[in-house]
Amino acid sequence: xxEVTQTPKHLVMGxxxxxxxxxxxxxxxxxxxxxxxxxxKPPELMFVYSYEKLSINESVPSRFSPECPNSxxxxxxxxxxxxxxxxxxxxxSSTRLGGTGELFFGEGSRLTVL
Amino acid sequence: xxxxxxxxxEMSVQEAETVTLSCTYDTSESDYxxxxxxxxxxxxxxxxxxxxAYKQQNATENRFSVNFQKAAKSFSLKISDSQLGDAAMYFCxxxxxxxxxxxxxxxxxxxxxxxxVHP
Numbered sequence: 001x002x003e004v005t006q007t008p009k010h011l012v013m014g015x016x017x018x019x020x021x022x023x024x025x026x027x028x029x030x031x032x033x034x035x036x037x038x039x040x041k042p043p044e045l046m047f048v049y050s051y052e053k054l055s056i057n058e059s060v061p062s063r064f065s066p067e068c069p070n071s072x073x074x075x076x077x078x079x080x081x082x083x084x085x086x087x088x089x090x091x092x093s094s095t096r097l098g099g100t101g102e103l104f105f106g107e108g109s110r111l112t113v114l
Numbered sequence: 115x116x117x118x119x120x121x122x123x124e125m126s127v128q129e130a131e132t133v134t135l136s137c138t139y140d141t142s143e144s145d146y147x148x149x150x151x152x153x154x155x156x157x158x159x160x161x162x163x164x165x166x167a168y169k170q171q172n173a174t175e176n177r178f179s180v181n182f183q184k185a186a187k188s189f190s191l192k193i194s195d196s197q198l199g200d201a202a203m204y205f206c207x208x209x210x211x212x213x214x215x216x217x218x219x220x221x222x223x224x225x226x227x228x229x230x231v232h233p
Contacts (some may be wrong), residue, residue: 025213033217042205042223043159055219089158094219102149102209103221 003027004106006091012112021109023091034076034082035090081113116141118208120224127196128232135191135227137206144210150191154202201231
């Protein structure tokens with residue numbers, strides 16, 4: 001059973017649409033991450049939140065807008081995306097930004113941009 | 115910056131046999147964590163095993179074990195008694211331990227190795 005829950009599992013959107021991806025964890029973790037993954041490639045880090053504050057932004061285009069409303073939730077707002085943004089979007093969490101421990105991943109949201 | 119290299123894009127193994135996946139990394143730090151993650155076609159990234167750099171003893175987790183060579187910056191994964199359910203893409207990953215800097219908290223992945231298990 002995954003302890004990081006992502007919704008929706010699949011999303012198809014047009015280039016003019018606005019949609020959001022949602023991630024939730026109830027493990028008391030204080031660091032949360034968004035990764036983008038293309039087929040047969042490693043995940044690429046997009047954003048990191050630590051204690052609900054944006055800690056790392058890997059120069060992601062502004063058409064991706066992250067939000068961390070509380071310690072359990074992480075959203076990724078999508079607007080005016082391009083077909084090349086089609087990918088698997090993975091959310092992850094860890095106890096905190098540094099120190100011990102691994103990242104726990106959700107099952108991902110498969111995004112297709114038409 | 116830290117880099118992780120997996121030199122085997124694909125590997126295959128017969129069921130019940132043993133296979134070793136290779137990983138090397140580059141870092142100037144002395145304290146860090148290394149991980150092997152498994153990603154089956156169901157796509158969820160699952161932790162297989164982790165190794166703390168300050169520990170000399172190699173980590174083991176049931177049929178999975180690592181050979182950690184800190185001086186050589188090598189971190190290979192051995193899967194014993196391979197099972198069909200082991201088929202997946204395996205990623206080696208590095209995470210720094212010391213706070214500060216732009217790479218703080220990041221998990222740096224290798225390019226991955228696709229493992230096929232033949233019945």
